[in-house]
Amino acid sequence: MTRETLTSRFGPRILARSVVKSRSTFQARFAKVRIDRVRQADTKIGLLHHVGGGNLGDGATLEAVAGNIKRRWPNAEIVAFSMNPDDTERRHGIRSHALRQSCWSIGYGPTGADATFKARVKAVTRKYGRVFYLLKAAGAVVRLPIEMLRELSFLASSRRTIKSFDLLIVSGGGQLTEKDGPWGFPYTILKWVVLARSAGVRCIFLNVGAGPLNQPLSRFFARRALMAADYVSLRDDKSRTLVYEIGFAGESRVCPDNVYGLEVPATEGGACERGSQPIVGFAPMPYPDPDPSGFAAEKNQLAYEAFMGKLASFASWLSSRSYRLALFGTDIGVDPLAIRDLQRTLLSNYGIPSPQYAANHSVKSVRDLLATMAGMDYVVTCRFHGVIFAHLLNKPVLAIAHHPKVTELMADLGLSSYCVDIRDFDVSLLADRFASMVKNAEEIKSRMAARLTSNRQQLRCQFDELFRFEGA
CATH class of the missing domain: 3.40.50.2000 (Glycogen Phosphorylase B;)
Structure with a gap:
């Protein structure tokens, strides 16, 4: 989105806030954590990401963000909030907590007993379709209070967990989306941001993607989560446009996807x-x-x-x-x-x-x-x-x-x-x-190389701003 489009759509005041103040406001709010806690070498940072289904793009995002923070704050403790904590700990070597009550296995299926139960339900559905849908409607009425109690218990446990953190980073790429409906990604993001802020933990959205967000409840959840954050950056202009369209009027900036911050080993070239x-x-x-x-x-x-x-x-x-x-x-x-x-x-x-x-x-x-x-x-x-x-x-x-x-x-x-x-x-x-x-391969490679240098430089500057070691 161009500067002129932002000005015409949202007004010069919002544009000025988003462009001029996006760095200074967060730095001022975050200064106490950054100076006091880093000097004590015990900063604890949570990386929130719907990771764990097997998507290596998600895994690369987690590695890139964790690696860039550790290179600047080597003594920081990095912990993930994941949809598959066991896999995340094994694959990335960092301690992990469950992001939701029901987690994923590789392939995004449910785990353990939930997987077995759903397989049986599908088998019954194929055989007795009409009867199943009647039972499903009746079962929903019975399950609702049980699910509410389980969620309240999970919220209480999660707040106890988040209290020990200094900073929560929503670090995944496409987090502001309607995947799994309003009560999937949108509710999960809002839930953790609210829990963190209620415990005095700072929150930032780091180069996330937005959309689609078509349902009113999804937009409400996403808007409230963004409004509660200390710092917001989106990974592209279209995502930034969307968050303003759903009613977010705070400060923001655009920075490339976090995977561009991944350290890539030297290669020998193609065949x-x-x-x-x-x-x-x-x-x-x-x-x-x-x-x-x-x-x-x-x-x-x-x-x-x-x-x-x-x-x-x-x-x-x-x-x-x-x-x-x-x-x-x-x-x-x-x-x-x-x-x-x-x-x-x-x-x-x-x-x-x-x-x-x-x-x-x-x-x-x-x-x-x-x-x-x-x-x-x-x-x-x-x-x-x-x-x-x-x-x-x-x-x-x-x-x-x-x-x-x-x-x-x-x-x-x-x-x-x-x-x-x-x-x-x-x-x-x-x-x-x-x-x-x-x-046109050679011209394409030249263009891609120039853009890659620019993207990586932007990310380096952003991580330097947010995670500069002040105790030196």
Whole structure:
């Protein structure tokens, strides 16, 4: 969003506050914590993120924020608030607390007894549909008081936990969204911000994405959470525009996605640079998202099969032009299913066996993913952080956008010509865009490198402002 658009839409006073005061206000409020607590070398910081389902973009965000803080405040204690505390502790080596009552397993499914119960419910639903829905309505009436008591107990326990912290950072990328409805992400974010502020703990939103936020209750939860924070930064202009549209009138700034702050190891370059056959990294995803309800499930399955068919046709086109294809995913929870379906479609429709494709099954972490992508020459991806990972490695990228945030990111990078909409693209369009990308690869890489330097510099300045060591 341009300065003129902000001025016309929200008025010069709000614009002045957001641009001029965004640094000074937070620094003044945070100074006591930063000076007194850092000198005592015992600052305790919570990173709140819906992480733990297997999305490596989420994992990279957590690593980038924690790493940047530790490099500036080496004695700070970093703790995560996660949807999968056990996995977060094991994968990232930091202590973790549950973000909600019901947590995720890898793949975003429920854990333990909840998973078993839901599987049984689905089986009954398929067999006795009408009876089930009547029982479900009656059960909701019975469960509501029980769920309320459980949530009150969780809130009391969570407040005891948060009291020991000095700062709570909402650090994930797409946190201000309606995923799981108003009582999913929006309520969870507000809940923890209110608990923290009631315990005297400072709160900041660090380069988060916003949207979609269409339901009034979602907008209310998000607005109140933002208003209670000491510092707000969004990862793009569109997110900033949205938070003003839902009624937030406080100070804010725009800074690149936190993953741009990730330390990336040096790489040797792709196959082309080594004189070998060029490799195209191809990252499919499950689209549309699965929906358990009758007609919608059938409709989504048809759309998914059509999507897989187009991807397989494009992959066959690449193969016919002597490109090697490396199938990979940036979400180890759900993308492997899409990879297997794509392999089956390639075999059944084009007689291309999967051994010709370097489907990588050893990717378990962000480091594994970056090492795998380092050997690629070009990347085709559907996901937001798939684009960012390609950008970090300076790989020309073609995006099949499943969400406006992907389209906005590609536009921000000056790569709109290499972005198609997942809903209505065709294979010929994808092939034309890819051919253009290959033809202009060096110019694209030069443009991406310049933008990467700028993004990383902006993040360094932001972390320096917020976490400068004052005790030296």
